[in-house]
Structure formats: C-alpha cells, structure tokens
Amino acid sequence: MTKNSGTEVARAAGLGKEVEGPAGRLTILHALDLGVKPGEAVAILGASGSGKSTLLGLLAGLDQPSTGEVWLCGQALAGLGEDGRAALRNGRVGFVFQDFQLLPTLTALENVLLPLELGGVRAPEPIARSALGRVGLAERAGHYPRQLSGGEQQRVAIARAFAPSPQILFADEPTGNLDEETGGQVIDLLLGLRNAAGAALVLVTHDPRLAARCDRRLGMRAGRLEPLA
C-alpha cells in the first residue's frame, strides 16, 4: 500500500470527487494525478468553485475521494479511518487557512502550543516560543487573536503550522483576507520558513504573483488539473 508513493511526500492517482447536488450528481474533480516531492512548493491556481480547496482537503486527508487514491507522508490514506488519518497528520502536516482559524479563546502562544501538545511533545513551550519568535511575534505571545491585526493573526497561524516541523504544509488562500502589503510579508515569511524547514508546500491561490514564487504552478479548471508555465 505504501510503495506507490515513492519519494513523494504527497501523491494522488486517479483522484475524483463527486457530490449529490439538487440537480443530480456533480463531478468536482476528474481523475487527477499529482505528486509533490519533499521540499517542493506547488501552487494551484484557479477560479472560485474550480475545485482547488476540494483537492487540498483530499490531499490532506480531510475528506475521502469518490475514486482514486492518495498517499500522504508515505502512507496510503485509503485504508485509514478518520482517526487513522488524524494520527498521520499529527506533527507531519501543517495548515494555513484563508481566515486564519485561530482558537479565539487561546492566546497566540497557546494556539502555537496546540499541535505540539496534541502530538504529545514533552517540552512544547520553548518550541512554540521559538516559532513565534521566527514570525516576529515573540512580544505578542500573551495576546488573544482579537487583539491582533489580520496580518499578525496569519503570522501566528504560520508559526502554529511550522512549530511541529511538518513534512508538508497545505495553505488555502493564505493571503486572501489580507491587503497587498501584508499579504506580501506573509508570503515572504511562509516561503522563508518553508525553505528553512525543508517542508513541501501545497498552496491554493488566486494570486499569480504568489504562484510565481513557487517551484511549480498548476491550473485547475472545471475539476481538471493542467500545468502552467
């Protein structure tokens, strides 16, 4: 089951997704193939509703495909239940969301601590503080999300994503809710940390400039994936 993944940190083969809609069966993804090598940055560009986020969710094991198979960190997701997939993600997969998704009742530091504690890391606090320091928010460790600006919240989310040293990072429109300048800073940080950590990055975005900074660009149109220049 694990052989087909080869050296790729994430791989999809014949990946398809269909959902039941009011007008009958709707195909969102058509038999996609995709491989992501360790340390590689892949950008997926496409219009709203083209299936980008669905693909991201399937690659990360957040949802199950209708057809095809996915391998993540060397392991096939097909035979795994919800909890098996969660255990696989734990400490190996990082996420950055468009709307940051910080827990509003936890401080910046506690948000960064969360994946470390879920992974059972023995002394998580120095790691979390160091991660916050790397995104320039060491001084804001005790602040709650509502006390931070949008850019700062996304930086906390990036610190949270990198703190457990993941093998692969999934980012869903990470600059979608930010202005151009802040978005630029966040992207610098994201790519800089990715280089330093050697993690792979799968980035879903509308932004061609952001995509241009990745190793590989793929376009998503009507559920099909095609390479872009």
Place this chain on the structure above:
Amino acid sequence: MTAWRLALRLLGRDWRSGELYLLAAALGLTVAAMTAVAAFGDRVESGMQRQGGELIAADLVVDDGYAIPPGFVERARALGLATATTLEFPSVILVGDATQLVQVKAVEAGYPLRGVLRVRSDARGEDAPAPSGPPPGEAWAEARLLPLLGLDDPAGLGAEIALGSTRLRLTQVLTQEPDRGASLIQLAPRLLVNAADIPASGLVTPVSRVRYRLLVAGDPGAVGAFRAWAGVQLPRNAQIIDPEHARPELAGAVAGATRFLRLASLVTLLVAGAAIALASRRLVERQTDAVAVMRCLGAPRHLLTRIFVLRLLALGLGVGLIGAGIGYGAQFGLVALIGDLFAQDLPPPSVAPLFLGLGTGLIALLGFALPPLVQLARVPPLRALRRDLGTPRASVLGSVLAAGLALGLLVWWQAGEAQLAARVLAGVAATLLVLVGAALALIRLAAWVQPRTRGVWRLGLAGLTRRRAAAVLQIAGFGIGVLALLLLAVVRVDLLRAWQAGLPPDAPNRFLINIQPQDLDPLRAFLAGHGLGTPGVLPMIRGRLLRINDHSVDPDAYPDPRAQRLAAREFNLSHAEQPQRDNRVVAGRWWGPGDPADQFSVEEGLARTLGINLGDRLTFWVSGHEVKARVTSLRHVRWDSFNVNFFVVSPPGLLGSEATSHITSLHVPPGAEATMAELQRRFPAVTPLDVDALLGQVRSVMERGAAAVEYVFAFTLVAGLLVMLAGIQATLAQRRGEHAVLRALGARRRDLLAALAVEFTVAGLLAGLLGTACAELTGWMLAGQVFDLDFAFNPSLWALGVLGSAALIGLAGTLASYPLLVRPPLEGLRRGG
C-alpha cells in the same frame, strides 16, 4: 495527561471568554436548589436521630386512651424499672380575660426517664436542663404561648393561670421536651404541669379525651420482660411504643415533606436542564471551527471526546461546588421557615447533601449537555476549509433519551421508590407535552397573525415565529415557572377563600367539648342567659371498631393511608332519635319509634373508605365491652357546616346507657370574649375550641409550608429566566447578522428595539397565558375533585400571571438583546451573521 491538560486549559480560556457563564449559572442553580433541600432534610432527620431513644422519653411506653391499670406500674416497679405516668389533653387556660387553647401535659416526678427537659426563665439567657418536670403548683409554657396570652417574654413569667378549677403559676419557658416529636406538629402550644395538680382541676373524668402514658426505663432485660408481660395484659385500646416504633410515624412525615421538596426542586432541574441544553448547543456552535482546526492538526476523535467529557466534568465539579455552597447557605432559609415544625434545635447539616447536590449536578450536566457536546468530536476536519459544512447536530431522539434517562435517574434517586418516580416522570412528561403542544399552537397562531400586521409588529412576530423551536422551548420553560408560582397562590389564597366564602356568616365558630352530664342544664341556661341561643347538645361516646361482620378490623390491611388512620383510631359515636338537619339519608332508612335499637347509621364517606355496606354488622369496643348492631342507613354529612356531626349514630336504646360526655357547637359573635371567659370560670371542665383560632393556626402552618415550597420554586423562576437568556443567546449570532443588515438598509435603532420588545413581550404573554391557564385548571380540579368546593376563577391572578409575565420577559429579553443595537452594523456584517 494530554487530554486533562488540554481540557483544563480550554476550560479556563472558555471561562474567561464568558462562553460558559450561562451553562454554569444553570448548573449552579440546580445544584444549589438540590443541596438546599437535601441539607434541610438532613438536618431534620439527624435532629430526630440525635434524639434517639429520647424520642419517647423512656425505653418503653404503654399508651392508652383510658387510665392505665395500676397493675402495670406495680409490675414495672417489681421488675426494678423506673416509671412515670403522663396525661395529655387539650384544654383552655385563662389569664385575666385572655383565654387560650393549650395542649396540657401533666407529668409525674421522674419524667422524663430518658432525655432532658430544658427551660429558661429570662428572654436572652441560655436555657438549662431541668432534672424533672414542674413541681406542683407550677406550670411551664412553650415560648409561643406567652404572646398568645398577652404576656411579655420573660416579664410574663410569674403570672397566675387558671387551668380548670385550679390556679398555677407560670414559672419557666419550656425550650426542649424530649418526647414532643412523637406527637408531630402541634397546633396548640404546650403547657407542662405536675400530675398532682390534675385532680384539683376537675378536667379529667372517665369520659374526658385524655392520652395516658406509662413510661418505663431501666435494665434492657427487665424492659424486655415487662414488654412480654404487658403484651399479654394490654387493654384493647392500648398500645406499646418503643423508640423503633415511635419513629416511623415522624420519620415518615419528615421523609414525605423532604421528598416533596426534593421533587419540587427537580422542577428547577428540569427547567435549568432546558437552559443547560440550550447553552450547550450554543457552545457547540461556537466551538465547531476550533474543533475542525484541532482535527486538521491531527487530534483523534477519541481524544477530543475525552477532552469534552473531562472539560464538562471539571466544569461540573467546579461550578457544582460553588452551587453546593450556595445551597448550603440557602437551607438556613428553609429551616427558618419550617424547621421548627419538625424538631427543635436542629444540628448543623452533614456533608452528605453537598455530595448529593454535586452528584445531581453532574448527572444533569451529562444528561443535558453531553449529547450535543460529543457531537463536536464528529466535526469533519474539512469544515476548516469549508464553513458551509455547518455544525453537526445531536439527534433529537438521542438528546431526549439522554435527558430523560438523567431525569429519570434523578427522580428515582430523590423519590426513593420506583412507582412514585414513574408517576412523577409521567406527570412531568404529560405537562411538558401539553405545554410544548400549546406553545406550538400559540406560535402557529402568531405566525398566522404576523403577515396581517405591519412595521415593528411584523418584524417582532417574525422573530418569534421563525425561530420556532427556540421560541417553543422558551415559552414552555417560562410557562413552567409561572405555573409553579401561581399554583401556590391558587392553593393558598383562592382555595382557602372559596372554602371560607362557603361558610354562612353565623356558622358555628366554637365547639364546647367535654361537657359533663351534671353540667348540661346549667350550661344550657348560661348560654340562653347570655344570648348565645339554645344549640343542640349531643352525646358523645368513644368506641373502637373491632369487626365488620366477622372480619377483624386490621388497619394494616387497608392500602389507603386514610383508611388505616380511621381503622386505628377511636370513633366518636352518638345516639339520636332524629337525623341532624344537615344530614341526608342516602341509603337504607332512619329508625322510627318502636324500631329495634340495634341499628347504626354510618356516614357514607367512612363507609366507602372502610368498605362498610348497608346490612353489615359492626362491633365496637365501648367502655370495656362489645356493642353490636347492623348498618341500616348511610348518611351524607355536610362537614363544612361546622355543626357537630358523627361518623356513626345509633338509636338511644343502644348507646344511651354508656358513659357519655356531650358536645355542642355555637356561633359566638365578636366582642363576646368576656362571656367565654366567664363560661370557662363557671364550667372549668368544659373545653371550648375556638374554630377561628384553630383555622388561623392551620392557615399559619399551611402558609409556612407554602412559603417553603415557594422558596424552592424561586430557584425555578430564576431557571426560567436562564432558559430565556439561553434562548436569546442561542439566536444571538443570527440576530446580530439580521440587525446589521436591517440597519444597513436604513432601519432605525428605535424600530429594531420596538420589534425586539414586541417579540419578547408576546413570548412572555404566551408563556403567562399558558402558565396561568394551567394553574387555574389545576386549582379548579383540586377544588372540584379533592375539596368539593365551588371554584371561582380569579381575575387578579390572570392579570398578575399574564401581564406580569409579559412585562418581565418583555423587559428582560429586550434588555438582554439591546447590546446588539449599540454595536456598529459593520461589525455584524463582518462577522458574517
């Protein structure tokens, strides 16, 4: 460890963010109500247990309605046992012109044989143990007797009182009487005197209603030997009482009262449970995103479930402890209201009620809050990417089952028996179904009215009808609170009023009992001479029902408690040529001149209760021999006429020769107190019973009982308010978005406020209508089925229930939602509703 650490951290953070306040308030309230009632019961019960063998002031008591044969005392003394005899009877004492009914207890030297009497002789001074009862010539009074006689405490000590024909000096205030508990709630205050003063009083004759008791104490072997001997020699009407047998009656009454209060406090739990369920749902909605992120980050479902359960348990324990502390304090209020009805000088409560309160809180929390919270673990991780996936909902059936199971467990725990628990649960389920059904119908009516209205009315009614489930829950929950409070008002005020209104203005208000044969003619002359008319004076003979046909009457054989009491007690029998005016023969026929004498006429209610039929042969034990006759008629008696009436009457030929005292009832107009004092002086053996004063005492006990129940229901009212707040909070996010859009479209703040006021006032109006209607319906059913009264619907109750509820809920709801209107609309729009 990870689960505990995360659970505690999330709990702490959620607490600081204010998300748990409502859940905590509902839970704390439940625990407080349960702890208060449990601690009260605990104090009363341990107060009784502490008395132990002292409850009967002896190791063994022989109790009889007639003087105990001297052989009993001789035998006890021969066995080396200490003895003391007591006599107890109601009488009226005089101080100047003031008269007061008292419960006299005359005791011999040596009383009490077990336990101690305590007395004091000044108002503030500590009481002190008294080695024995009052010496001859002295009387000791319960503290409440002094003000009733117009005496100050303690300045009134030293006053001379007239007890029958004798004069005694009031010297001490009685603060503790070991065997008082055995007689349960005493309406008349206690007067303790020396038995040596009784013959001179002239109050005790062979036909007087007196309870005689022989107290014995000493070596357990000797007590056992005496019991064996007494068991054989025991006169027919007498009984042997030991501490184990004395207690069940009192323990049963206490258990019954505390069980009732506990079940009443469960209503709080039920209403608070709705608030807990609503608050939990909101918590789930607010935490869905966080859980989705945690799942993305690799948290397995079982870890999340463990975190939620642990977090809930930690919350339950923390809040439960605070609630239990509040309940511990609140029980002092209950004790102040009714504690002294059961026992004097209650010991402090044990810690057991704290655990009971905590346990109740945890069970309620698990039953009402866990089903929605465990759903959180089922949030798909994909929700972090796609908000449109929504929040997983607990199945309605699962939630109802869990809540029902928790409630059933708690009712069974509190009620102590499965059958009562099942009845209570069935009642609760039926009431809920009716309330929810009626609330649903009213909401539908509002939905029909809504399109026909304009402006703020349309907006306000839409707010109510669109969130139908929340509105039904809210209205039903608040309706329960209104029902609970109004029901007490109906029972306490309206039923008493209906009963009093049914009495004619000249209804008898005094009974004269213990009229000796030699006093008959002088008393008639006295009454006529003082303008009090010539009331009928009826003979009264005491007798115990031994057999119905050939079957012995065994109180334990009757399942009905009233039948048990009737079968166990002595009857007052009478004889007459003619039936009384307020009696109506409903079966058989009354005797005429020349008919045989061996006939009984039995009151139909008694006949029904004891299973006596026309033609049955009854055997009574009267003055030491058997009297037998056939039942030849059944009578309907109007007991509420306050005329003297009897369960069983015979022709004069059957009972006319038995030892007889007489009884009468008469109406004494206001201002005739001096005449009554004079009557008491002229006829010291006669005991006048003041019906008004007795009614006043009954009412006072009832009102204190009702106040105690209201005290418990006050928690229910607060729980009702919490349900409302939870309902408002549950819809807060939706309202925020709606208001932001409406204000962006140009709606004025004033209009939105008016729409909110319409929505909540109409909800309050509907809840008030439901609650008041249920309370009146219950009152009407009680009046008709239980008390046989004409029930008048009370307009002021409707005004209070409907308008009060509308005003309260309208105001509270509008105020709670007001902050939504103060915030800039952009904030609501940004949050995406």
